[in-house]
Amino acid sequence: MSNNSHHIKTNLEKSVTERFTQNFEEQISEAAGIIVEIDTVDSHKAFLKVQGQIHDKYKIGRFVSVLVRIAAILFIPMLIASGLMIYKITNRLEKQQFVLQEITSPPGIRSRILLADGTKVWLNAESTIKFKIPFDPKMRDVTLSGEAFFDVQKNPDAPFVVRSGNVDVTVLGTRFNFKAFDDENNIEVVLAEGKVNFNTNRGNNGEEIIMEPGERAVYNKTSNSTLVTTENIGKYIAWHTGKLVFDETPMTDVATQLERWFGIEVVIEDPKILNYKMTTTFENESLHQVLDLLQLSSPIEIEYVLAKIDKNNRTQSKSRIIFRNKKIKP
Numbered sequence: 001m002s003n004n005s006h007h008i009k010t011n012l013e014k015s016v017t018e019r020f021t022q023n024f025e026e027q028i029s030e031a032a033g034i035i036v037e038i039d040t041v042d043s044h045k046a047f048l049k050v051q052g053q054i055h056d057k058y059k060i061g062r063f064v065s066v067l068v069r070i071a072a073i074l075f076i077p078m079l080i081a082s083g084l085m086i087y088k089i090t091n092r093l094e095k096q097q098f099v100l101q102e103i104t105s106p107p108g109i110r111s112r113i114l115l116a117d118g119t120k121v122w123l124n125a126e127s128t129i130k131f132k133i134p135f136d137p138k139m140r141d142v143t144l145s146g147e148a149f150f151d152v153q154k155n156p157d158a159p160f161v162v163r164s165g166n167v168d169v170t171v172l173g174t175r176f177n178f179k180a181f182d183d184e185n186n187i188e189v190v191l192a193e194g195k196v197n198f199n200t201n202r203g204n205n206g207e208e209i210i211m212e213p214g215e216r217a218v219y220n221k222t223s224n225s226t227l228v229t230t231e232n233i234g235k236y237i238a239w240h241t242g243k244l245v246f247d248e249t250p251m252t253d254v255a256t257q258l259e260r261w262f263g264i265e266v267v268i269e270d271p272k273i274l275n276y277k278m279t280t281t282f283e284n285e286s287l288h289q290v291l292d293l294l295q296l297s298s299p300i301e302i303e304y305v306l307a308k309i310d311k312n313n314r315t316q317s318k319s320r321i322i323f324r325n326k327k328i329k330p
Contacts, residue, residue: 098132098133098134099132099133100130100131100132100133101130101131101132101133102128102129102130103123103128103129103130104127104128105123105124105125105126105127105128105146106125106126106263107125107126107259107260107262107263107264107318108125108260108261108262108263108264109125109263110122110123110124110125110239110240111123113129115131115135115140115153116133116134116135117135117140117153117155117158117160118153119140119150119151119152119153119160120150120151121148121149121150121151122148122149122240123146123147123148124146124147124148124149124239124240124260125146125260125261125263126146126181126260127144127145127146127147127148127181128144128145128146129142129143129144129145129146129148130142130143130144131143135158136158137157137158138157138158139158139159139161140155140158140159140160140161141161141163142160142161142162142163143162143163143164144162144163144164144178144180145164145180145181145182146179146180146181147177147178147179147180147181147239148162148177148178149175149176149177149178149237149239149240150162150171150174150175150176150177150178151175152171152172152173152174152175152194153173154172154173155172155173156172159171159172160172160173162178164178164180164187165180165187165221166187166200166201166219166221166224167180167187167189167198167199167200167201167219168197168199168200168201169189169196169197169198169199170196170197170199171194171195171196171197172194173194174191174192174193174194174195174196175191175192175193175194176189176190176191176192176193176194176196177189177190177192177233177236177237177240179236185220185221185222186218186219186220186221187218187219187221188216188217188218188219188236189211189216189217190215190216190217190233190236190237191211191212191213191214191215191216191233192213192233192237193213194213195210195211195212195213196210196211197209197210197211198210198211198217198226198228200219200224200226207226209226209228211228212230214230214231214233215228215229215230216228216229216230216231216233216236235247238281239261242283242284243281243282243283244257244261244281244282244283244290245281245282246278246279246280246281247279248277248278248279249277249278249279250274250276250277251268251273251274251275251276251277251278251323252268252274254278255268255323258290258321262287262290263318264287264318264319264320264321265318265319265320265321266320266321266323267320267321267322267323268323269322269323269324270323270324270325272325273300273323273324273325276298276299276300278294278298280293280294280297288304291304291321299325299326300323300324300325300326301323301324301325301326301327302321302322302323302324303321303322303324304319304320304321305319305320305321305322306319307319
């Protein structure tokens with residue numbers, strides 16, 4: 001080994017020895033300082049301090065625990081009340097998830113309606129129908145004031161019910177006419193196809209009739225009685241096809257039908273005219289054509305008075321038709 005190598009080794013060993021000695025001395029000095037601090041600590045006082053801190057934490061823990069219990073006691077009724085409130089609101093919303101639809105045909109107008117279930121309804125003049133949108137899944141329920149012809153879409157799971165006054169008509173799928181004007185004493189149902197359950201709601205005295213095609217049931221509001229007859233029903237249901245049919249019809253009924261059909265006012269001036277009966281059919285004729293035909297086919301003279309407009313009230317009166325007996329020329 002050369003002298004240079006020996007010199008480098010000697011210096012390296014010296015440096016390592018000095019660092020080791022220095023670190024060892026520092027560690028001894030630090031340990032002595034810790035021992036001095038331990039000798040100066042009041043162990044009794046320190047124990048009391050630690051015990052106090054533990055006691056304080058125990059107090060806080062118990063306080064928090066009590067608060068949690070109180071909160072739980074208060075929260076449970078609040079949770080129940082909130083749940084009941086949410087249930088009531090949800091239940092109410094579920095019950096109110098429909099729209100009540102009302103459709104009216106004014107005088108002189110006839111309407112055709114297609115319901116959501118596919119049922120077709122022809123609504124006569126001066127008639128109103130009410131129903132929910134959508135229908136109840138278990139019951140298709142409509143209310144009628146006036147006259148309507150129904151072509152009901154069949155659904156065995158949801159009967160179709162038409163209500164008016166004391167009369168309910170329940171069907172599954174059929175074609176029938178229902179007439180129930182508020183100002184008339186009779187409620188009339190005429191069955192074209194299928195079967196219907198004609199029911200009068202009068203408590204224990206209620207009557208239930210299963211109608212067959214070709215039958216006409218008439219319920220009298222005054223006597224609370226129902227009469228069922230079998231006859232040619234064409235004249236009762238022809239209106240929904242645009243035909244106005246009179247078959248030995250008293251003039252009072254002729255006047256009423258003309259008023260609704262054309263939206264006019266009919267005045268029978270001569271009482272003798274009330275004894276007349278009319279038999280004729282009108283199909284898509286205008287009012288003037290009907291009046292001309294009536295004069296030609298009967299001993300009736302007709303005066304037509306135009307409607308008037310009141311400029312002050314901004315209202316319009318109906319046109320008037322006056323029936324008189326024809327004057328016999330000498």
